[in-house]
Amino acid sequence: RKEVEQDPGPFNVPEGATVAFNCTYSNSASQSFFWYRQDCRKEPKLLMSVYSSGNEDGRFTAQLNRASQYISLLIRDSKLSDSATYLCVVPDRGSTLGRLYFGRGTQLTVWP
């Protein structure tokens, strides 16, 4: 079983739509989680950190369900600039030094 699993999509939504991505993780002891955004042929960039039940930053909301071992990312009022691949990331519980497990990413395209 993979450490992190994501629906690869693609998700194609119109501007203004609300879209949600889910991600499941296998290590029940994981305590922190990240969502990274990756534009085409660019490096991943940190979008949000999740340390408790959830986090909200403007139009972006991340939620954590420890019992079911899944993390979600909700994007409200989608913009064209939100088009990217969103990577669900779980740190290795056995390592305190930043080894990360990545999902394969969910591709989002926002159209006018």
Add this chain to the structure above:
Amino acid sequence: ETGVTQSPTHLIKTRGQQVTLRCSSQSGHNTVSWYQQALGQGPQFIFQYYREEENGRGNFPPRFSGLQFPNYSSELNVNALELDDSALYLCASSFPKLGTGVGTEAFFGQGTRLTVV
């Protein structure tokens, strides 16, 4: 920008050759990790260096090796290149939250796109 820089940005090598990729970490970060990202996949952990010593390795063969220098910059070396080594190689720097039990976010360089022909 993250302050993590990688060189070169693009590279074409022939099967069987050797390659060295370089990374300068963000100021104040003493940990460098290397990841391989194949097309359409998420990054896969290769190995990590903390204070100049290897600290953890992913499922990659020994022909993938590395170094970290006193200034925390790092190199990734790949010997006997294979076609499947073609990928985006990402360097990430971080500063561990030791003793907290909390994972540490990583900041990535722009990557080196390696093509093996």
